[in-house]
Amino acid sequence: MPHYRRSLGFTFLEGTKLRWEDLFRGREEIAPTASFKTYPQASKVSLPRVHPPAADIFEVLARRRSERLYARRPLSLEELALLLWAAQGVTARAGRYLLRTAPSAGALYPIETYLSVHRVEGLPPGLYHLEIPDWALALLSPGNFGPEIKEAALGQGFCETAAVVFVWSAVPRRTMAKYGSRGVRYIFLDAGHLVQNLLLAAEAxxxxxxxxxxxxxxxxxxxxxxxxxxxxxxxxxxxGRPGR
Ligand SMILES: Cc1cc2nc3c(=O)[nH]c(=O)nc-3n(C[C@H](O)[C@H](O)[C@H](O)COP(=O)(O)O)c2cc1C
Structure with a gap:
């Protein structure tokens, strides 16, 4: 009789299905954590308040393609600010929630945004963190980290030649404190929403x-x-700017 080991992926999907009976059972106890991450000691660069240009959403959807060839010309700080706004801009306040351009399960926003800046006018190369409450970039480490990002991305060269690499992390506890392990599904759905916003904004x-x-x-x-x-x-x- 062959030995079948259940794949972790199937075990996760099965174990995180929502069932009626679970709604009446006690939830997994997972302690909450802070809604935002900030680096108070870091030097900050305020992001310019920019007006999104008009664009036909259906035209942008039809044009979008993954592009890996980039020109040397840098992005402007305004373009970077528009991309960040598309991904995580605050568009309304509801009580203590800062609602964003992208939806998030329970308005819990478990995704943090970092940048590896290689070529952006007026922004020295370095690793930055997006500070949501101040709408600013906190400088974590100066320098061009393109080679390190490329190496971590299994040698994919366009991670070094891009003008900027967005790096998203999850703080799982933010979502899991409310939804338990099922929250992990929501975290990846959240990420898909905000990254698609970024891709469409880049196309526009x-x-x-x-x-x-x-x-x-x-x-x-x-x-x-x-x-x-x-x-x-x-x-x-x-x-980056298209290299074709
Ligand atoms: C979750 C996800 C991961 C991906 N990872 C990579 C990657 O590591 N390297 C890469 O070159 N493209 C990556 N892609 C891009 C896909 O190859 C691309 O979306 C697919 O070929 C369809 O092409 P299109 O985006 O131009 O429509 C990824 C796409 C998604 C959605």
């Missing part, structure tokens, strides 16, 4: 962008000083 600005899921998680966690459990990198996207 005539920029080139590509989502990246192939990377060594802990290499990027280490680069950003994340512990890989309470906060862990889950997705990347590269952006």
């Amino acid at each position: 600005l005539d920029l080139a962008a590509c989502p990246v899921g192939a990377f060594l998680d802990d290499a990027l966690n280490q680069l950003l000083g994340l512990d890989g459990e309470e906060e862990t990198v889950i997705y990347l996207a590269t952006v």
Whole structure:
């Protein structure tokens, strides 16, 4: 009789299905954590308040393609601010919630945004964190980290030649405190929403962008000083001017 080991993926999907009987049972006890991450000691660059240009959403949807060839010309700070706004801009306040351009299960916003800036006018190269309450970038480490990002992304060269690489981490506890282990599903759905917003905004600005899921998680966690459990990198996207 052959020995079948159940795949972790199927076990996760089965174990996190929502069933009527679960609604009447006690939830998994998972302590909550802060809704925002900030780096109070870091020097900050305020993001310009920008007006999104008009664009036909259906035309943008039809044009979008993953593009991996980038020109040397840098992005402007205004373009970067528009991309960040598309992904995580605050568009309304509801009580203590800062509602964003992208939806989030329970309005819990478990995704943090980091940038590896390579070529953006007026922004020295470095690793940055997006500070939601101040709408500013906190400088974590100066320098060009393109080679490190490329290496962590299994040698994918366009991670180095991009003008900027967006790096998204999850703080699972934010969502799991409400939804238990099922919350992990929601975290990845949240990430899909906000990254698609970024990809469509890049297309609307005539920029080139590509989502990246192939990377060594802990290499990027280490680069950003994340512990890989309470906060862990889950997705990347590269952006630059089209190189064709
Ligand atoms: C979750 C996810 C991970 C991806 N990871 C990579 C990647 O590591 N490297 C890459 O070159 N493209 C990556 N892509 C881009 C896909 O290859 C691309 O979306 C697909 O070929 C369809 O092409 P299109 O985006 O131009 O429509 C990824 C896309 C998604 C949605």
